[in-house]
Amino acid sequence: MSCRTEEDCVNSVPITSTEVNDVAKSELQRLRSAHATVAKLVVDDLVYLPIFERLEAELVAAEAKEKGDPIAYARAAIAAQNAKL
Known part of the structure; x- marks a missing residue:
């Protein structure tokens, strides 16, 4: 299979559920870290x-x-979207 663009090739690579879980966990870690950092800034x-x-x-x-x-995710996603407004 040939790809017309680099993006086509990247998008055609299968992703395992383990890789998806790793990305989700790293995003959660990043959010927790940012949350803690910004909490300190808010105090000041x-x-x-x-x-x-x-x-x-x-x-x-x-x-x-x-x-x-x-259900909890849907409610939290709506709250997150409203927080961005």
């Missing part, structure tokens, strides 16, 4: 509060998704 300056609230909502959504609860 409230200008960071909207960022903290957005990260909080995204973290809750990611944790609900990892637990496999579709």
Whole structure:
């Protein structure tokens, strides 16, 4: 099989469920780290509060998704979307 573009080749590579889980866990770790960092910034300056609230909502959504609860994930995803507005 030949690819017309590099993106075609990348998109045709199968991804295992283990790789998907690893990506999800690394994203969760990244969100937790960012959340903790921004929490410290909020203590010093409230200008960071909207960022903290957005990260909080995204973290809750990611944790609900990892637990496999579709209803909790849907609710958290809506809250995360509203936090971005």
